[in-house]
Amino acid sequence: MKTRRIVRERLVPHTVDGRTRLVPDEEVIEVPVPPRDWDQIALNTVTVIVTVLVVVCVAWSTVSIGDLLGRVVVAPAAYGAAAVFDLAWIALMIIEWLARYTPDRARAARNGGIAALLIAMGAVGTHGWLFGDAATGIVGAVVSGLAKGTWTILLDYQAAPLSRRDAAFFEQELSEAAVELARMPVRRRVTRARALVEAERIALDPDRGFADPDRPEESADDPDADVLTIRPGALTTKDAVRIAWDSGIRDDADAARYVAKATGKAPSPDTVARYMRMLRNGLAS
Template identity: 35%
Template sequence: MRIKTVRTTVPTEVTRDGETFTVNKHVDRRVITVFDVHRAVRRAVTAATVLVVGIALAWSVTSIGALLGLAAPTWVAYLAAGAFDLSWAVLMAAEWSMQYDDRAKIPRVAGWLALAVSMTAIATEGQLHAGLWIGIIGAVISLLAKGLWTVMMMITAHPLSDESYQIVQQKRSRAGEELALTVVDRELIRIRQETAALWESGSLTAVAWDAEGITRKALAETLADAIDESPEGIDEAPDPESDGSGIRADPIRQIDPDQSGGSEHFVPRSGSIKELVQSVMADGITDPAAVVAEVQADRPDANPETIKRMVRLHRVNGSG
């Protein structure tokens, strides 16, 4: 037990000229500290275990690398030895991180199996180059490292009652659910963003029409033929742009205002929303509301805000 002085800050009210302020004042306090032997031992055991594991890995890589070097280039042999020996060390770390989980049994069993294979390889190398006993002693180094790691886990782990264990599992399950939902939500947001981008570019609409075997050009020609064959309210005056068959080169058809009660025209257009907006504005229609109505007549699914944004971009670019 020892006594040491600790300086801390304490909020204090101070009054100046009738006005109160809160300031932080430095205060020295004497604190009695007690040396925690158990904590010091746990830290020492952990440090020693990590050191022994490092030594065991170094010896194992050296031995297995020398063994594999009989059949492969030196640098390849030692790389393979490192991957070969790191397996049981990684499994030990996984076992430690999952010590309160039922699945910890998997890395525990796999770690012991990987250690057995590693020890066999070390003993074989020792027998070939220095004698069987040297190989056995070298293999025991890895066994000691694994054993110390197991002891360290027993020291650092906190035993749980059956009730506490069930509570921990339920909380872990909720945490896993939140993590899974986060992943799914991110994927859903990405898919929706991609879908919205495709709708804005007109790609989805074009795909849908092609899938049905109906193109916009075919629809425009069909509607034009239907208007030509209609006996009501069609202007039959010859058109200098006609090809002689009574059908204009473009799909625009005028309807007699006297028959329809107003000025109406049907303009089948194709392309993306941007192209539709440019086509409408090229006809002299510049009012955003009117452009929205014209585009939606051809694309009922078009978003009005997207159309207005395309109108603004068209104006900024100096095209209209």
């Protein structure tokens, strides 16, 4: 069995004058060399050959169709349009390869590639026929057919065969992933729309947007307009502070004690102080 030498560095203990430290040291090991994979070498060779065929095909078709179109348009536009004929079926072959795990989608790309190839072959044959050399046109068209056919066989060989159940499973996996991707922009649009609606509502009715002009943030003791209370007739902190004020109480601490007695729970001193300040400034309603 063939082997190859590998030099690697590792840390080994080394002692000097009774002190031990880990120092780097080189180690040479022999590892077995795997046998040559002739199947993969052959496949790589075929891939290179087919790639060369496609390049030659594109060059031939572009020159032929470009010369044909050059009779009615300028040369740059003619040759640019001529390249589209072959690039179309090459692009569809790539799509066919990418869709190899979804046979239905791959079939659509293959049919489109065949249609694009037939159009390109017809254009090459027409060029030869118009210039009085039908044989050259036919041979040139066959070049495109050979390149496309070879690539199709190569793709079929490299694509993993799937049963109908496996193909259906992968279709569902891709569908779920597509739904997750589609949900992201939809969620952004919904959030943006709701934010615009809320901004317009606050702009048209600013008093509903804040609990207090002096303090925009809402207190935990303030009732939420969107939530129904369990006891509709229960006394709120704001109402209790108003009653205390009307009773002649002007000290914040005394008002807080009254609110605790009236509502049955200890209020936030900051909330009581805020309502008292609003009453002193004549802002409470």
